[in-house]
Amino acid sequence: MLKLKSQVCFPIYALSREITSTYRPFLDELDITYPQYLVMMVLWEEDPQTVNQIGHKLDLDSGTLTPLLKRLQAKELISRKRKSCDERVVEISLTPAGKNLEKAAEQVPLKVMEAMNVTAEELQELKDVVTKILNKQRTRV
Amino acid sequence: MLKLKSQVCFPIYALSREITSTYRPFLDELDITYPQYLVMMVLWEEDPQTVNQIGHKLDLDSGTLTPLLKRLQAKELISRKRKSCDERVVEISLTPAGKNLEKAAEQVPLKVMEAMNVTAEELQELKDVVTKILNKQRTRV
DNA sequence: TTAAATTAAATTGTGCACAAGTTAATGTGG
DNA sequence: CCACATTAACTTGTGCACAATTTAATTTAA
Numbered sequence: 001m002l003k004l005k006s007q008v009c010f011p012i013y014a015l016s017r018e019i020t021s022t023y024r025p026f027l028d029e030l031d032i033t034y035p036q037y038l039v040m041m042v043l044w045e046e047d048p049q050t051v052n053q054i055g056h057k058l059d060l061d062s063g064t065l066t067p068l069l070k071r072l073q074a075k076e077l078i079s080r081k082r083k084s085c086d087e088r089v090v091e092i093s094l095t096p097a098g099k100n101l102e103k104a105a106e107q108v109p110l111k112v113m114e115a116m117n118v119t120a121e122e123l124q125e126l127k128d129v130v131t132k133i134l135n136k137q138r139t140r141v
Numbered sequence: 142m143l144k145l146k147s148q149v150c151f152p153i154y155a156l157s158r159e160i161t162s163t164y165r166p167f168l169d170e171l172d173i174t175y176p177q178y179l180v181m182m183v184l185w186e187e188d189p190q191t192v193n194q195i196g197h198k199l200d201l202d203s204g205t206l207t208p209l210l211k212r213l214q215a216k217e218l219i220s221r222k223r224k225s226c227d228e229r230v231v232e233i234s235l236t237p238a239g240k241n242l243e244k245a246a247e248q249v250p251l252k253v254m255e256a257m258n259v260t261a262e263e264l265q266e267l268k269d270v271v272t273k274i275l276n277k278q279r280t281r282v
Numbered sequence: 283t284t285a286a287a288t289t290a291a292a293t294t295g296t297g298c299a300c301a302a303g304t305t306a307a308t309g310t311g312g
Numbered sequence: 313c314c315a316c317a318t319t320a321a322c323t324t325g326t327g328c329a330c331a332a333t334t335t336a337a338t339t340t341a342a
Contacts, residue, residue, distance in 0.1 A: 158329075161330095165330095165331095191320085192320075192321065193319095193320065204321095204322080204323080204324090207321065207322055208322095223321095227319095228320095229319065229320040229321065230320060230321080231321065
């Protein structure tokens with residue numbers, strides 16, 4: 001049981017890092033990191049959103065998001081503004097540059113899939129198994 | 142393509158963090174982190190090993206390992222010593238406390254599997270798909 | 283109405299990851 | 313033999329993750 005080869009969790013951990021490093025060269029061209037890319041993707045789907053909403057979708061807390069969002073703000077891809085109706089809430093909006101970045105990012109998923117050298121079928125199979133297990137976690141909590 | 146739901150990589154990233162947080166309470170009892178646990182597992186299989194050997198098995202470089210190993214040394218679970226035949230190489234050995242920790246860690250995999258609420262079959266399925274894709278990466282590089 | 287509880291975000295501190303560069307020891311070709 | 317390349321580990325700097333605490337705003341309940 002305590003052998004690395006018999007572990008399931010280590011391959012997941014290794015694959016997760018492998019994926020991030022496959023994304024890196026393509027995201028370097030956009031001057032963002034993988035977690036920043038995830039946040040931008042969430043905002044490209046719906047804009048604006050609160051820190052809480054983004055955190056809920058990505059399973060990240062404000063301890064991770066606050067500094068990350070400040071870095072995206074420093075790159076002028078997003079703006080941060082407290083809501084007047086509830087001063088506790090910070091609303092994140094895309095800047096024009098942030099909206100424009102979506103076009104440049106359009107080719108990233110395809111490039112990554114090519115670089116990972118996997119077929120769409122393998123990816124789908126992987127996703128199905130992973131989400132099945134992830135959903136079990138969510139329903140349990 | 143740029144929607145979070147259509148992404149394969151995000152579920153992997155999310156599952157990897159989910160796994161680490163499932164391990165956390167059990168590893169807290171041993172006073173080690175998940176990456177530290179991986180290093181200990183590698184050493185329980187073969188002792189001693191060089192920093193390079195450990196790094197090769199876990200896909201981690203010395204920039205990550207050196208400080209991690211120093212923390213394990215501070216906990217007195219391992220010792221670090223330069224080889225006399227080649228002073229560039231640092232050899233990592235388990236201390237008696239490091240060897241003893243294996244017994245305490247024996248139940249961790251089972252406890253984690255229970256806590257994750259998954260069957261052995263699901264885990265095997267997950268592992269098969271993940272390692273298939275991971276191996277493609279390795280052979281490509 | 284106001285004291286207590288709750289909530290949202292920020293802050294602080296620790297520990298990975300990893301790129302890039304450094305240091306020191308060992309190998310190698312001329 | 314010795315300059316040069318290579319190698320192993322270390323160091324430095326940036327950016328996550330995440331636990332724990334703090335701050336400030338809002339909600340609630342007595």
